[in-house]
Amino acid sequence: GETTLANRSAREIVYTATQEESTAKILQVFTIKNNLVYVITFGAEPSKYSDYLEATQEMINSFEIT
Numbered sequence: 001g002e003t004t005l006a007n008r009s010a011r012e013i014v015y016t017a018t019q020e021e022s023t024a025k026i027l028q029v030f031t032i033k034n035n036l037v038y039v040i041t042f043g044a045e046p047s048k049y050s051d052y053l054e055a056t057q058e059m060i061n062s063f064e065i066t
Helices: 049-062
Strands: 001-007 008-019 022-033 036-044
Touching: 001 022, 022 049, 036 049
Parallel strands: none
Antiparallel strands: 001 008, 008 022, 022 036
């Protein structure tokens, strides 16, 4: 979906990844500035994902590109 990152238009995706017997729910937010891609990735066990999401969103909202 659409979101913002560092006061810029950005994209956000959420997906589940599995490797061997481990599963993670992953959030990625990304934007482009001056031909550089900025990506923030957060991942957690699916059962704990929502426990950390609010703090993660606060960190993402504070991100700046200088």
